[in-house]
Amino acid sequence: MNAIADMAFFVTLAQARNLSAAAQELGLSTAAVSRRLAALESRLGVRLLNRTTRRAALTHEGELYLEEGRRLLADVDELEQRVAGGRAVPRGLLRVNAGFGFGRHFIAPAVAEFIARHPEVEVQLQLTDRPLQLVEDGIDVCIRFGEVPDARVTSRCLAPNRRLLVATPGYLQRHGVPDSPQALRQHRCIFIRERDEVFGQWTLQHGNQRASVKVPSPVSTNDGEVALAWALKGLGILQRSEWHVAPYLRSGRLRAVLPEWRSPSADIHAVYPARKNLSAKVVAFVEHLSARFAPLRGPAPSGW
Secondary structure (H helix, E strand, O other): OOHHHHHHHHHHHHHHOOHHHHHHHHOOOHHHHHHHHHHHHHHHOOOOEEEOOOOEEEOHHHHHHHHHHHHHHHHHHHHHHHHOOOOOOOOEEEEEEEEHHHHHHHHHHHHHHHHHHOOOEEEEEEEEOOOOOOOOOOOOEEEEEOOOOOOOEEEEEEEOOOEEEEEOHHHHHHHOOOOOHHHHHHOOEEEEOOOOOOOOEEEEEEOOEEEEEEOOOOEEEOOHHHHHHHHHOOOOEEEEEHHHHHHHHHHOOOEEEOOOOEOOOOOEEEEEEOOOOOOHHHHHHHHHHHHHHHHHHOOOOOOO
16 A cells, blocks of 8 residues: 555545444445554554544544645645646545535535536535534535635635525414514524524624524524424524525515514635645536526525
8 A cells, every 4th residue: 555545545534433434435344444544553653543443533643644644635636636637627526515404405406417517526415514624524615604704715605695584474463573673572483503603692783783682482493494394384483594485485485574684694605725726626616506506696686
């Protein structure tokens, strides 16, 4: 085995978190993965992983080998792409991350179109409830909502997106229509637990006015599909991205609540490494997404 192949093997193993998961991804038996790891550690003369039957933890030497190995593999990939003219012909493995709901509805169909056009690209789409990290998790392109504060990455805005307050006509008929953010305190609200947001608190803005309201939330969930289903059953007022509720607003099953009040930006971005020479597969995929969402970036978007 050469050093580059060993690095690629170890990066896959470290990302998989345990030997059996790595074996499945590599198409090997768990015993074969264990033997190859032992041979690598023997060649280097250090232990890279402290492992049990269920999980493996990196040693200090393992963390160093992983970090530098990723960097060297990226450099090798970039060199080969440049020498082989890879910028013109997308090829190789492309790892994409998106949230569950948006990923199912919009990114999965985009991936299907992309691989039909670029048969030499293999795509792994990972849907998660929290965004993965580009470098740490070996992701090529992440789909994220809102601002992208990390200067170490590059982002392209794919489409504008607002978070809207919505409820069924039946709910509003029974409980009344709130006329201010403060009036939300007298309503039943459906809250989605997302990352580090303060539970049960909605922040809204209208011109120079800003309001943070602690809303009563008899039901909450970390799944947007569940929250939308509850809203459609008339359980309360929901704050949800425009892409998710637009079809129901058009059909009349939901109505906008306090439409003049806006939530913080939730624009949709493709995020990818800030490298001078990106591989053809990343460039092509981001361009594909940008073209697919272009109709929503007009001066007056008609919604989803």
